[in-house]
Amino acid sequence: MHKIFAKPLFLGKKVIFLTDCHSTNDEMSSMVKKEDFSEGLIIYTDHQKSGKGQRGNVWFDEAGKNVLMSVLIKPTYLAISDQHLLNIVIGLSIIRCLTKHVEEKRIKLKWPNDVLIDNKKICGILVENSIQGNKLDNSIIGIGFNLNQKAFNLPSATSLVIETGLEFERDEFIEKLLIDLEYFLLKLKNGQKSLLLQLYHEKLYLKGEVSTYRDKEGEFSGVILGIDNTGKLIVSKEGNFHNYDIKEISFLS
Numbered sequence: 001m002h003k004i005f006a007k008p009l010f011l012g013k014k015v016i017f018l019t020d021c022h023s024t025n026d027e028m029s030s031m032v033k034k035e036d037f038s039e040g041l042i043i044y045t046d047h048q049k050s051g052k053g054q055r056g057n058v059w060f061d062e063a064g065k066n067v068l069m070s071v072l073i074k075p076t077y078l079a080i081s082d083q084h085l086l087n088i089v090i091g092l093s094i095i096r097c098l099t100k101h102v103e104e105k106r107i108k109l110k111w112p113n114d115v116l117i118d119n120k121k122i123c124g125i126l127v128e129n130s131i132q133g134n135k136l137d138n139s140i141i142g143i144g145f146n147l148n149q150k151a152f153n154l155p156s157a158t159s160l161v162i163e164t165g166l167e168f169e170r171d172e173f174i175e176k177l178l179i180d181l182e183y184f185l186l187k188l189k190n191g192q193k194s195l196l197l198q199l200y201h202e203k204l205y206l207k208g209e210v211s212t213y214r215d216k217e218g219e220f221s222g223v224i225l226g227i228d229n230t231g232k233l234i235v236s237k238e239g240n241f242h243n244y245d246i247k248e249i250s251f252l253s
């Protein structure tokens with residue numbers, strides 16, 4: 001049984017807990033097609049049988065250990081061309097939440113929005129938007145946050161218990177995370193776009209450092225400069241600037 005998330009202002013006023021499901025994002029997507037739910041609906045689960053990651057990847061979990069949650073928001077105030085700002089807001093919210101437990105300088109946002117601690121991934125975000133006319137309608141924010149899982153098949157993954165040595169009460173953690181999410185969502189709603197972009201760039205993984213990437217022409221040494229106004233990654237390659245969409249570049253380090 002879940003505890004009611006009473007403290008956030010508008011997120012979590014309605015909460016659905018599922019013992020297991022295929023994917024909380026898919027559950028929410030089929031529910032919102034059938035009924036007009038208010039902003040703030042939360043669906044979370046102990047275990048996903050086919051959790052979805054970015055780029056068609058599968059998101060694996062050990063049952064009962066992690067935050068596997070979808071949040072419904074209605075960013076009708078946001079232009080379609082600004083939808084990447086949702087990823088930014090969520091990434092910044094996770095950082096705000098994490099800094100209560102881990103030194104801030106250890107935390108980075110890997111473009112577009114993986115949250116890393118000391119270069120290891122602790123949280124993945126999958127935002128799925130639906131569009132009405134030229135505006136965003138429903139936005140399903142999927143958050144997979146590794147909380148109490150102690151071992152992973154991937155050496156590049158970590159969790160809060162690994163990083164702190166402490167176990168966390170999941171529902172309390174979710175409640176605090178929702179408060180941080182609201183904090184940044186309200187900044188977005190209030191039009192504080194340049195502040196959000198500045199904070200994002202300050203936390204951007206490998207920004208200003210030479211590293212190895214792959215694009216359609218092969219491997220190269222490049223330097224991340226930031227993101228452009230559509231959310232594409234700007235990388236300097238052989239003295240020229242290139243703007244990459246999500247499937248057009250891979251990080252090799």
Ligand code: BTN
Nearest residue numbers: 023025052053054124125142144
């Ligand atoms: C990534 O690849 O980094 C994104 C992972 C997103 C996983 C979360 S878990 C809750 C929600 N439901 C899903 O099926 N995926 C997201």
